[in-house]
Amino acid sequence: MKTKLILFFLLCHTAIYAQPFKFPVLPESGKSAESLIPSNWKIIDSISGDLNNDNIKDFAFVIEFYRPVKENRAYGDNETELITEIQKPRILAIYFKRSAKGAYRMATQNNNFILRSEEGGSMGDPLRPLAIKSNKLLLSFEGGGNWRWILNYQFKYLDKDWQLTEANNYTYHSASGEMNDKQYDFVNKKRKVISGKINDTTASNETFEQPLTVKSLRTFNSFKKPWTWEISPDEFL
Template identity: 65%
Template sequence: MKLVLFFLAFQTAVYAQNFKYPTLPNQGKSLATIVPGNWKVLDSISGDLNHDQLTDFAFIMEYHKEIRESRAYGDNTTEIITEIQKPRILAVYFKRADGDGYQIGVQNNNFILRSAEGGTMGDPLRPLKIDSNKLVLSFEGGGDWRWKLNYAFKYQDKNWFLEKANNRYYNETSGEMTDKKYDFILKKRLVTTGKTHNRDAANETVSQDFPLKNLRTFHSFKKPWTWEIGPDEFL
């Protein structure tokens, strides 16, 4: 009995550690000089992200051990769930015009899904992409019913705005599928329903107006699945 109590106390001590996210340096010479101790880089990509014709870079890193972490679900505020998992950080650094290293463009501690947030498919994180100067974040998960999420953020006026997104969910066995593509600049949504194995012509696609007052940013859109766009519709 004493051994069990000791083990439980030990586990509590490990997960109740006084963890704090590091503040990444404002400037750096390279990726290797920026990543703090006890963190490892999971993925990185290079390209022009602020329209200055210089090569910037973005990366995702993960802490070396699990902690107790509170994560937003549902509507960002009322549903907060505490989980034991390894924290992740997204960071972007812009190439300095004078060629002297890089300047931080963003540090985000919330948006990247953790390794256990993909359901039975495992780690939901998919490779970073840069498309037309936009940073594209991708995730995939689920079980019999699977989902794929893509978010394209553009850097403008010293902020990161969500311009496009894609939410695709489908049944692995039947092939039943719904694919929603959002263009927040044009305020349009394309909804395709049908089967994953069909040709495009065999599926049905409709275009819908999507009224939106303000573009979402990393600040106003905390993490995937927390934006309730409409009744029973989350992004």
């Protein structure tokens, strides 16, 4: 009888953990940051600042699940989920405030864009601190090995959506100092590329600018995650 009970609980445990992972729907509003966080999740980064140009501080944060689960993550393709990984899911959440003493109100929840702790290569967790500048939310990631990469994205709340207005793809070799800095201005549709050495002056590095042909601005909904937007052949952001 005891053996049967042990087997029963083991089967139940396995069945529970075999279920597909479902992201929670965060609260539409809350009086405090703590009231917005579901159980088994924790804040790993957060920032306050004005994100909708009303001179009232809003709140953005990244939360992480307490244990690894199976996740389908896109690599090099913005539409197809290619690789199943076991890692801790993350959520980006943004809440607005209508008044300084008012409640937080949901502006967006994104379950895909934030890179997970295992997606930075040999450098470890790629997530860098959130920032707010000129009413824009800045998301930054860094990773790689000998060749390292830094990705910066600026999202602005425009026309009731979060649109990618600027981005930066910076790669460099940790030993040789070779670097390539691609800067994208999606509003003015310009692309600047700087290549050369990390320690060289701006004047000694090679710089060129060209028009950026994009049909429309990407948003959190249309930009699955970093490295999945092929801006031009073999050029990913």
